[in-house]
Each structure stands twice: as structure tokens, then as C-alpha cells.
Amino acid sequence: MTERRPRIAVIVFPGSNDDRDAAWALSAVGADSQLVWHADPELPRVDAVVLPGGFSYGDYLRCGAIARFAPIMEAVARFAAAGGPVLGVCNGFQILCEAGLLPGVLRPNESLSFVCRDVPLVVERTDTPFTARCELGETLTIPVKHGEGCYHPPDDLPEEQIALRYAPGENPNGSERDIAGVLNAEGNVMGLMPHPEHAVDPLLGSGDGGLILASLVDAARERSYTRAS
Amino acid sequence: MKATVLVRPKGGILDPQGEAVERSLRQLGFEVAQARVGRVIDLEVDAPNAEEARTQLERMCENLLANPLIESYEIELEEHGA
Numbered sequence: 001m002t003e004r005r006p007r008i009a010v011i012v013f014p015g016s017n018d019d020r021d022a023a024w025a026l027s028a029v030g031a032d033s034q035l036v037w038h039a040d041p042e043l044p045r046v047d048a049v050v051l052p053g054g055f056s057y058g059d060y061l062r063c064g065a066i067a068r069f070a071p072i073m074e075a076v077a078r079f080a081a082a083g084g085p086v087l088g089v090c091n092g093f094q095i096l097c098e099a100g101l102l103p104g105v106l107r108p109n110e111s112l113s114f115v116c117r118d119v120p121l122v123v124e125r126t127d128t129p130f131t132a133r134c135e136l137g138e139t140l141t142i143p144v145k146h147g148e149g150c151y152h153p154p155d156d157l158p159e160e161q162i163a164l165r166y167a168p169g170e171n172p173n174g175s176e177r178d179i180a181g182v183l184n185a186e187g188n189v190m191g192l193m194p195h196p197e198h199a200v201d202p203l204l205g206s207g208d209g210g211l212i213l214a215s216l217v218d219a220a221r222e223r224s225y226t227r228a229s
Numbered sequence: 230m231k232a233t234v235l236v237r238p239k240g241g242i243l244d245p246q247g248e249a250v251e252r253s254l255r256q257l258g259f260e261v262a263q264a265r266v267g268r269v270i271d272l273e274v275d276a277p278n279a280e281e282a283r284t285q286l287e288r289m290c291e292n293l294l295a296n297p298l299i300e301s302y303e304i305e306l307e308e309h310g311a
Contacts, residue, residue, distance in 0.1 A: 062296060069293075098296070105298050112245045152242065152299055174243065 005032045006047040006220035011076070011092075013038045013056035013067045018089065018197060022052040025197035029214040030221075038070040047220035047227070048085045048129075049076055051092025053145075053195060063106060063148050064094035073099055085129040085219050086189045087212075090146055093191030102184055102191045103161070104153040109146070110174025116145040118205060119194060120167035121180050128183060129219030130190045131163055133211045140164075140208035142194035144172050149193040151175035153182065163190055230274050230282045231307040236295045237267035270294055279308050 008031045012019045023033035034044060038056075043049065057066035067073070073095075080086045080101055088096040096102040109115060118141050123134040134140065150173045157177075164181030171178050173193065181192035196209030238244045244265050251264035272289075276282035286304045295302040 061293070065293060065296070105296050107243065107299065108245055110243065110245050112249055150243070150245075154298065174245075 003030065004221055004224060005030055006217060006224045007032045007034060007045065008048045008050060008217070008220055009034050009036045009043055009046040010050045010052055011036050011038060011072055012052075013054065013070060013091075013095075015056040015058055016052050016054035016091070018053035018091075018195065021195075022050050022089065022197040025200045025209070025213055026050065026217065028200050029210050029217050031213075031217045036072060038067070038072050041071045041075065043072070043075045043079055046079075047223040048087070048216055049079055050216075051076070051086070051088040051095055052197070053090030053092060056091055056095065059091075059148070062094075062098065063091060064096075064098040067091075067095045068099040077101060080184075080189050083186070083188055084223070085216060087130055087216055088189075088191040089195055089197065090144075090149070090193055093193060094148070096189060096191045101189050102182055103157055104151055104182065106148050106193070107150040107152055108148045109150050109172070114145070114147040115149070115172045116143070117172065118143045118199075119172050119180075120170050121164045121194060122167050123163075124165055125160070125163045125183070128163055128187050128190065128215075130181075130183075130212055130215050132218060133215040139167055140211065141206040142196055142199045142209045142212075143205070144194045145198075146173070146193055149173040149175065151179045151182065151193070153177065153179060157182070158185075161185065164192055164194075230276055230279070232272045232274050232282060232286055233305040233307075234270040234272065234286065234290060234294055235267060235303040235305070236270070236290075236300050237302070238265055239299055239301050242299045267300075279306055282306060
């Protein structure tokens with residue numbers, strides 16, 4: 001069976017450090033990934049966009065606050081406004097929040113310590129481009145590694161926008177309402193602190209992150225057919 | 230025109246840095262009821278008058294220097310010239 005390999009952009013900011021892992025992992029689950037430099041004013045023809053983890057612009061001022069003004073971000077905002085799927089991981093999540101593409105903001109961990117470990121996540125939504133391959137209520141094991149992942153949502157964040165939660169008692173950073181992954185109101189942009197690109201091979205501990213990336217690849221493939229027809 | 234912007238975590242926002250500072254001060258024997266940690270940004274603004282400088286500074290705060298969801302800001306202008 002030869003399925004079309006959709007094209008997914010991985011944005012590279014100065015200080016990104018999971019860009020190549022993300023590109024590799026997306027390729028492993030069926031996409032043609034393409035690294036795109038932050039200073040480019042336009043996206044190439046792609047069917048989805050991933051903002052990877054790292055420390056863009058040294059995390060100066062607030063995480064993601066500077067990266068938000070990178071030239072490529074205007075193109076990413078247009079892509080999202082047109083319904084294109086956009087996934088932000090860790091620093092990418094922080095950038096999407098600062099850019100206003102996702103609600104809320106990420107703050108230093110409650111413990112003030114950097115956390116780096118596998119965490120269990122509960123799937124709260126399966127009708128999204130990022131979780132369609134998961135089962136509702138399923139527990140995924142995906143690693144986190146961050147110092148500023150304490151999610152502070154706006155007071156009126158609806159339950160429907162919570163896609164993933166840390167399992168009870170497993171919240172690694174003090175995020176309010178145990179939120180691990182949040183959607184925009186339209187459901188085509190998601191950010192999460194755990195790193196699905198570090199969990200695509202059971203040999204390295206867990207393959208559960210592959211479910212999230214493969215869901216994104218499915219959505220991107222769907223989009224590529226629509227665009228071509 | 231010289232200006233100073235003070236950025237503070239809003240009341241009710243968890244400030245783990247402030248809590249750690251508070252604990253450390255207590256360990257040193259200081260009686261501290263609360264500590265909150267913010268940020269100071271010193272700037273030189275090119276503006277014809279104080280009013281214009283303040284307008285610019287407010288835009289800087291709203292767009293970049295503070296995140297209005299969790300932080301409040303205060304602008305101090307040194308009005309007596311460059």
C-alpha cells in the first residue's frame with residue numbers, strides 16, 4: 001500500500017533543539033517533513049506545521065515572547081486561520097500562547113525545578129487532528145523536559161478545549177486543571193508540554209507519542225487530497 | 230528620555246520564585262510575610278514629549294514587555310530631559 005506522504009513544516013528558531021527529532025519522528029510515521037527557517041516570510045506548500053521544542057531566543061523575557069515576532073509566525077497565523085493544523089510542542093506551545101494562537105500562558109514550574117521524565121497523560125478528546133488515533137480516556141506515556149511548563153489558562157477556558165490532561169497525581173509542573181494539551185476554539189491548533197517526538201519507538205521506552213504525530217499526519221494527508229482535488 | 234518599566238506577577242497568580250525567595254529570607258531570620266518577584270526594564274525612548282513617550286511605552290508593555298494575562302506593569306518616566 002502506498003499512501004501519499006503529506007508535507008509537514010517544522011519551524012526552526014534560533015535556539016530550537018528538537019527540530020530534527022520532530023522532523024525525524026514525523027518521517028517515521030509517514031510524513032515528508034521540511035525544516036523551515038524562522039526568518040522566512042512564507043511557508044512552503046505544506047499540509048501541517050509543527051513548532052518544535054527548545055529555547056528559542058534563549059527564553060529571554062518570557063518563553064516564546066520573542067519568537068512570536070519571527071517573520072514566519074505571520075505565515076503560521078495565516079495558515080492556522082485558514083484551518084491548517086498546527087502543533088506546538090514545549091517551546092512551540094509557549095510560542096503559540098504568546099502569539100495568541102492558543103489561550104493562556106506557561107509559567108515556571110511550581111517546583112522551580114526542571115523536570116525530565118515520562119508522564120502518563122489521559123486523552124480527553126479524540127475528535128481532533130492531533131488525537132484521532134487515540135482512544136477516549138486512554139493513558140499515553142510521553143516524556144516531559146521543561147522548566148517552564150506550568151499552564152495558566154484564562155478563567156473561562158471551556159472543557160472542550162482540553163485535549164490532554166496529566167493523569168491524577170502525575171502533574172509534573174503545577175499546571176492548572178492538570179492541563180497537558182490545549183486546543184484553540186476551532187480545534188485546529190494544539191499545544192502540549194510533553195514531547196511526542198521523543199516517544200515514537202517502543203525500544204526507547206514508549207511509542208505513544210507516535211499516536212499523536214500519526215494523527216497529525218492523517219489530518220495532513222486528508223488536507224493534501226482536498227487541496228489536490 | 231529615560232524610562233523604567235516595572236513588571237509584576239498579578240495578584241492571585243502563583244509566583245514560585247517569590248515563594249522560594251520568601252522561604253530563603255525566613256531561613257536567614259528575616260520576618261517576611263510575602264515576597265513576589267517581578268522584572269525591571271530600563272529604557273531610553275526617543276520621543277518628542279513625555280506624553281508621546283508614555284503612549285509608546287504602554288504599547289511596548291502590551292505587545293512585548295508584559296503578558297497582560299498574568300502580569301501588571303508600571304511605567305516610570307524621568308521627565309527632566311535626555
